[in-house]
Amino acid sequence: MNTEVKEMLLERAKSARKKAYTPYSNFQVGAALLTKNGKIYEGCNIENASYGLSNCAERTAIFKAVSEGEKEFEAIAVVADTLKPVPPCGACRQVISEFNPKMKVILGNLKGDVSEYTIDQLLPGAFSNEDFQSKEMK
Numbered sequence: 001m002n003t004e005v006k007e008m009l010l011e012r013a014k015s016a017r018k019k020a021y022t023p024y025s026n027f028q029v030g031a032a033l034l035t036k037n038g039k040i041y042e043g044c045n046i047e048n049a050s051y052g053l054s055n056c057a058e059r060t061a062i063f064k065a066v067s068e069g070e071k072e073f074e075a076i077a078v079v080a081d082t083l084k085p086v087p088p089c090g091a092c093r094q095v096i097s098e099f100n101p102k103m104k105v106i107l108g109n110l111k112g113d114v115s116e117y118t119i120d121q122l123l124p125g126a127f128s129n130e131d132f133q134s135k136e137m138k
């Protein structure tokens with residue numbers, strides 16, 4: 001993936017982060033999701049007084065995109081103010097892998113550190129719709 005696109009996604013994630021609603025953790029995260037046809041959907045984390053209902057930035061971006069009719073994704077960038085590039089939580093890894101097991105995941109922080117993975121590196125052996133099959137198809 002070319003460096004300009006990567007930089008641009010990280011910038012959009014950084015900008016999305018400013019919209020985070022985080023009165024409980026005060027930990028802001030932004031994400032930017034790139035569709036295969038070149039559109040970008042931003043997301044931020046959104047917390048709730050009932051803590052467990054909080055939604056991560058990554059899932060906000062994906063759910064926004066899917067609700068607009070998008071299902072083909074190429075990459076997601078995630079940014080937070082962390083020492084090392086912010087790792088996505090397990091729930092988000094599972095949701096990312098649903099749509100593209102080869103999705104590129106670009107992780108950053110505000111200092112400019114960047115690391116890049118594919119989702120199958122971050123969640124090897126993910127549960128998928130193929131696991132619904134109860135016996136070998138002959």
Ligand SMILES: O=c1ccn([C@H]2C[C@H](O)[C@@H](CO)O2)c(=O)[nH]1
Nearest residue numbers: 025027029045056057087088089
């Ligand atoms: O990759 C991550 C990790 C955490 N969070 C959010 C969830 C919660 O609002 C806050 C603290 O966990 O950060 C994200 O949005 N993305």
Ligand SMILES: [Zn+2]
Nearest residue numbers: 056088089092
């Ligand atoms: Zn998450």
